[in-house]
Amino acid sequence: xxxxSADFIKSATRPGNYPPEQFPEIxxxxxxxxxxxxxxxxxxxxxxxxxxxxxxxxTQLINFFNINDHFSLVDLPGYGYAKVPLSVKKAxx
Numbered sequence: 195x196x197x198x199s200a201d202f203i204k205s206a207t208r209p210g211n212y213p214p215e216q217f218p219e220i221x222x223x224x225x226x227x228x229x230x231x232x233x234x235x236x237x238x239x240x241x242x243x244x245x246x247x248x249x250x251x252x253t254q255l256i257n258f259f260n261i262n263d264h265f266s267l268v269d270l271p272g273y274g275y276a277k278v279p280l281s282v283k284k285a286x287x
Contacts, residue, residue: 200238205255219266226250226272
């Protein structure tokens with residue numbers, strides 16, 4: 195499939211803040227700092243659609259991206275080691 199459009203939809207911390215389900219979703223989950231955000235950038239052939247960092251725990255929100263108006267990619271925060279305040283970790287659930 196050729197990806198002709200990839201757009202940021204929304205960031206959220208809780209299910210009540212998620213965007214309406216319009217399309218099927220593919221979520222990327224894994225340990226902190228393994229390249230989930232970088233993989234999404236490679237898949238959509240864009241260098242900076244998704245913010246990346248060499249610092250573990252940089253993705254702190256659930257980020258939704260619309261792909262070709264056919265499906266959504268979801269970038270999840272990593273689990274395991276993350277340099278974030280305890281209050282942020284508690285907000286993740």
